[in-house]
Amino acid sequence: MTDDIFFASISDLNARLLKKEFSTVELVKAFSERLETIGPRYNALALPLPKIALKRAKAVDDELKRERLRGPLQGIPFGAKDLLSVAGQVTSWGAKPFAAQVLDRTATVLTKLDKTDAVLIGKLAMVELAGGPSYRMANASLFGPGLNPWDRTRWSGGSSSGSGSAVAAGLVTFALGSETSGSILTPSAFCNVTGLRPTYGLVSRYGAMALAWTMDKIGPMCRGAEDCGLVLQAIAGSDAEDPGSAGKSFYYTPQYARKMSDLKVGFASVDLDWAEPEMRPALDAAMQTIRAIGVQMAEAKLPEFPYGALAGTVVSADGSSVFESLIASGRVNELVDARQIEGLKAGLEIPAKDYLKAMRIRSLVKQKFHELFADIDVIVAPCRYGIAPKISDPLDGGGGRGGQTQRPSSPGMTGLIAAGNLAGLPALSLPCGFAQNMPIALQLVGPAFSENTLLAIGREFQSRTDWHKRRPPAAN
Amino acid sequence: MKLTRRELALAAITASAAQTQTPPPDLAKVVRDGQKRNSDTLTKFEIPIAIEPAFQFKA
DSSP states (O other), X not given: OOGGGGGOOHHHHHHHHHTTSSOHHHHHHHHHHHHHHHGGGGTXXXXXXXXXXXXXXXXXXXXXXXXXXOOTTXXXXXEEETTBOOTTSBXXXXXXXXXXXXXXXXXXXXXXXXXXXXXXXXXXXXXXXXXXXOOSSTTOSTTOOOEETTEEEEEOOSSSHHHHHHHHTTSSSEEEEEESSSTTHHHHHHHTOEEEEOOTTTBOOTTBOOSOTTTOEEEEEESXXXXXXXXXHHHBSOOTTOTTOOOOOOOOOGGGOOOXXXXXXXXXXXXXXXXXXXXXXXXXXXXXXXXXTTOEEEEOOOOOOOXXXXXXXXXXXXXXXXXXXXXXXXXXXXXXXXXXXXHHHHHTTOOHHHHHHHHHHHHHHHHHHHHHHHHOSEEEEESOSSOOOBTTSOTTSSTTSTTOSSOOSSOTTTTHHHHHHHTTOOEEEEEEEEETTEEEEEEEEOSTTOHXXXXXXXXXXXXXXXXXXXXXXXXX | XXXXXXXXXXXXXXXXXXHOOOOOTTHHHHHHXXXXXXXXXXXXXXXXXXXXXXXXXXX
């Protein structure tokens, strides 16, 4: 086996397994060793699972010998954010008070992936308690700050920090992350990974730590849009164990994708002014590539709502309720991030009137997005407006929005991550270039259950660019 | 170098403890002020009386 396996796509690896270039055991052993050796370099590893993985790999090889084929994920090594439980194994949620927690259930997404014969090789680090309700420093994790494979002095993003850096550094072929308000998109953008936030309810949350019941989503972080489609097909679907389940399945059907010329893509030209100046040439070029794939482009305006206040209120109130006993016990003080500790305590004091008002406004947000998507099919915008910050920089320091002295008059799509999460909409983060040698990305957002459209645009974009194939220098 | 699970956990906890910040004295106030700003923003936002919260309850 050569090192190129560590950066191969799901389909490529699966084809090579079927051609018997190597066995699942050999593949899983190689990835497991790499994850255990290199993972700590990025603070990406929460819990290696080599014994379970090798046992599973042997069983997959037996299946392959008998020609029992389970599809493209068969034999593929992957990692899961440590917010997802595996029965009998430690699930720390990235937080010291839960460092020894062993749960008796396995997350539905992991059970579903197991049925495809994908092989879980380890749990990946995350921001403590998925960062709810807010955190101030990159080191807000039991595992230390997520270090970016493109520059270890910079953050890998949060809260799915280990998932982002592990995929970027070729430690797993794909990873599962979760997003309440930006936790898949941000590490994907910062680490040069293609990340998909599914529509709320499409993927079961059973066995995942709750942060905000009406906003939590689990999704794939991969090497490309194609891989995201394959993983989403495996993990999506109705689940009686999840009260938020939409009762829908997802079939990845690139062959039935709409013609690009039929799609209308909305954008805000003011977005470039919000981005850090060094990012603008690459973002501009990426927008030209989107235009070149043949879609119709139209100026669009994000519905005007106080997205920050809405997301802040819902995530704070929900998160503080989820962790009420942790707060009451005083063990909340064992968390690393002081702002998070204070935020969890204060969240218990949010009045019912504010929470209900936020939830009522969310109904309007949903309605307005429905109206917007009657005119356009997809929104495209910068995923983040700044590159990954230095790990020593406070995350609330105002970075990432250009640092310009005069702010543009219109907000453009700067509220899109919070807005999309409040409305439960799917999003795809697409690597689209570099600034200061750090990756940057576009995000595509569509109406509920439009994942196939987002993936079709993503695939087309990635057939014309190679940003998603670039490897961090130290990971070669 | 391969680390055992015990070594990994110990390293993580040690690193984490070493990085624990001393909270700025006014951090609780900063958080509560932010919450108050959110509250004021939501209070000022007018919505039609018929709008229900975005909950779903299935009986």
